[in-house]
Amino acid sequence: MTPPSTPPIFDTRFQDRLDDLFRWRRDVRRFRTDALPAGLLDRLLTTADTAPSVGLSQPWRFVTIDDPARRAAVRADFEACNAAALAAQADARANRYAHLKLAGLDRAPCHLAVFVEPDPTQGHGLGRQTMPESVSFSAVIAIHTLWLSARTHGIGLGWVSILDPDRICTIADVPDSWRLIGYLCLGYTEEEAISPELERAGWETRRPTPRLSR
C-alpha cells in the first residue's frame, strides 16, 4: 500500500459507494464463528492508526482478548449489566427489551477492547485543555475507521457498551490510567441488512434529525 504522491480525486462512483458503505455498515450481534482472514486484523489496526486525533496524540489503545477465562468474565459482566438494564426498563418496553440480542460475545471469533490514555504525553496537550473529552473522541474515531474498513473486507463489527467499564479494565489487566471506550466483536456476519437490527426488531426508528441555523 504505497500512498499516492498526488492527492486523490474521488469520483461520483466512489462517493456513491462510500454512501453505500455508510448505509450497510451495521452494528452486528450475529456472527459466524470462523476466524478473520489471516493478517486482516493487523491491517485494520494499521488503518485505525490513520484516524485523526487531538494534537496528533493517537491516544487509542487496542487490546485483543483471546483468553477463554477473560472472555467468560466479559460475558458475565455483560449479562449482569444487561439484567440491570432490563430491570430499569419501563414495564411497557421490558418484554421487547428482553427479546433483543444486544451483543455477539457468544460467537464472534475476535474480541477487541479499545481503551483511551486520557492524559497522553504524545501531542503535548495541544487542543485538549478546554475539552479534555476530545481525547476520548479521538479513540472513538479510530474505532469508526476500523469499523468502516472491516465492512469493506466483509467483516462485521458490533460495539458492546452494556458493560461496567472499570470491570473490563480489570479483566483486561491494562494500565491504571486507561479507560474503556468500547468493547468490539468482529467476525463474518450471519446476515446483511440495510436497516439497523434495532429498527427491524421494532425498538426504534431511524429518522432525519433536526437542523438549526443561527
Added chain:
Amino acid sequence: MTPPSTPPIFDTRFQDRLDDLFRWRRDVRRFRTDALPAGLLDRLLTTADTAPSVGLSQPWRFVTIDDPARRAAVRADFEACNAAALAAQADARANRYAHLKLAGLDRAPCHLAVFVEPDPTQGHGLGRQTMPESVSFSAVIAIHTLWLSARTHGIGLGWVSILDPDRICTIADVPDSWRLIGYLCLGYTEEEAISPELERAGWETRRPTPRLSR
C-alpha cells in the same frame, strides 16, 4: 440515491481508495473563502444521519452558524482559550505553539457547531446505562461520517476544540441540555497533504500505536 437492494461487495480497488481517503483526510485550518457547492451541506448532513448511535438514539444536533456577530464571538472565544493554552505550554515549546495555526475560523465559508442531547428520548435509554458517554460518542461518529464524505467532494473540514464549550452553547443559543461536541469549519482547502499539518510543523509525529494481547 436509491439504496441497492442487495448488499454491496467492496472490491480491492474500493478498499484501497478508502485507505487513500483515510490517509488524505486531514484536519484543515487553511481554507479558501468560496462557498460550498449548492446542496452539498444538506447532502453531508443527510449522510451523517446514517451514522451508528447507541440505542439508535441519533443524539447529534447540527447548527450552522452564519450570523457575523455570533461568528465573531466564536473567534474571540477561540483567541482567549488559545492564549490560555499558550501560557500553559512549557517554555521549550511555547514559541513553536505560538506559530501554529490551530483554526480556520477566519476564512472558512461554513461553520457547523455540533452538539449532543445527552439524555435523548429516542432510543429509550438502550445501551447507555453503564457508559453514558456513549451518547457523545455517537455524535463524534456522525462528525467523522460527515468529515469523510466531505473530503470525497473536495471539501476539507477542521475540528476546533480550543473553545469554552459552555460559551459556545450560549453563543449558538441552543437548548439548555445540549453540550458541545465539536465546532467545525468546512470549505475548499488551500493545500492538500498526506501528512498532518502538526507533523509538517514539527509539533508531533504520527506513529504505530502499541497493541496488547490478553
